[in-house]
Amino acid sequence: MAEPGLRERKKQRVRAAISEAAITLFQESGFDGVTVAEIAAAAEVSKPTLFAYFPSKEDLVLHRFIDHEDEPARVVRGREPGVPPLAALRRNFLDGLDRRDPVTGLNDTPQVLVFHNLLYSTPALITRLTAYMLRAESALADALAEAAPGDEIAPLVAAAQIFGTQRVLGDRNVRDMRAGRGADDVHPEAAARAEAAFDLLERGLAPRFG
Numbered sequence: 350m351a352e353p354g355l356r357e358r359k360k361q362r363v364r365a366a367i368s369e370a371a372i373t374l375f376q377e378s379g380f381d382g383v384t385v386a387e388i389a390a391a392a393e394v395s396k397p398t399l400f401a402y403f404p405s406k407e408d409l410v411l412h413r414f415i416d417h418e419d420e421p422a423r424v425v426r427g428r429e430p431g432v433p434p435l436a437a438l439r440r441n442f443l444d445g446l447d448r449r450d451p452v453t454g455l456n457d458t459p460q461v462l463v464f465h466n467l468l469y470s471t472p473a474l475i476t477r478l479t480a481y482m483l484r485a486e487s488a489l490a491d492a493l494a495e496a497a498p499g500d501e502i503a504p505l506v507a508a509a510q511i512f513g514t515q516r517v518l519g520d521r522n523v524r525d526m527r528a529g530r531g532a533d534d535v536h537p538e539a540a541a542r543a544e545a546a547f548d549l550l551e552r553g554l555a556p557r558f559g
Contacts, residue, residue, distance in 0.1 A: 364402045367392040371409040376463050380410070380471040407477040410467055414478060417452050418485045421511070422492040434496050438511060439547040442518070446539050449532050454522030455539050457532040465523050486512045514546045 370392035374383040385406055389399045403409045421438060428437035445453040451461045468474050486508045493504035521542065525535045549557065 360402075363392075363394065363398070367394060367399055367402055368409060368412065372460065372463055372467075375410065375467055380406075380467055380474065405477070407474055410464060410471075410474055411477055411481065413451055413464065415481055418481060419488050420452075421485060422488040425489065425492040425496060434493055435507075435511070435547065435551055439543070442515060442543055442547070443540060446536060446543065452519070453539070454519035454526065455532050455535060457526050457530075462526060465527060469523075469527075482512060482516070510550060514550055518543055518546055 367388065371383070371388045374388055374391060385396060385399060388409065389396045392399070403412065408415060420441075424437050424441045425434045428434065442453065446455050449456045451464070454465075468478065489511065490504045490508035493507055494500075497503065518539070522535065522539050525539075526532065
């Protein structure tokens with residue numbers, strides 16, 4: 350993949366500066382206690398510039414998730430020939446755990462812990478995150494439908510189950526991080542939970558609950 354050009358690197362720096370300024374202010378005063386104007390001033394940009402990078406105040410926090418919105422669908426569409434969609438999604442989640450990807454919840458850096466504390470204490474962010482997840486779920490359902498054409502309901506049910514599973518796994522990892530456990534310490538447990546959860550997806554609920 351080619352390195353980003355000068356213009357793109359500058360945009361990335363501005364975006365990062367705005368996000369960091371927002372998180373710092375939110376940490377100090379809470380999400381509802383900070384205005385967009387205050388964030389723009391702290392990042393030394395205008396309000397129109399801020400909104401060009403982040404369409405809403407909630408996006409200043411949730412862009413870490415929103416930037417991954419189409420990832421599950423891309424994983425399904427980009428899998429190697431002969432690899433089932435669920436196997437590709439399992440591998441992608443386990444790889445995310447290995448990388449300590451914040452989206453998996455298994456990340457104990459201070460910035461990510463601040464993010465999770467903000468997320469779980471702010472109803473407006475939870476509402477926005479739910480909308481993001483529904484869009485991502487719909488995109489995954491479309492990709493699964495392409496992989497198994499002719500079935501209207503199965504891709505929708507599968508996408509809902511996959512997203513529900515990943516949400517449960519991520520929430521458990523976040524709970525461990527917020528309790529003060531280290532990501533390296535939790536990783537073997539998190540990987541084992543993920544393997545067991547994807548096994549349940551692959552085999553269906555009947556053997557366990559039928």
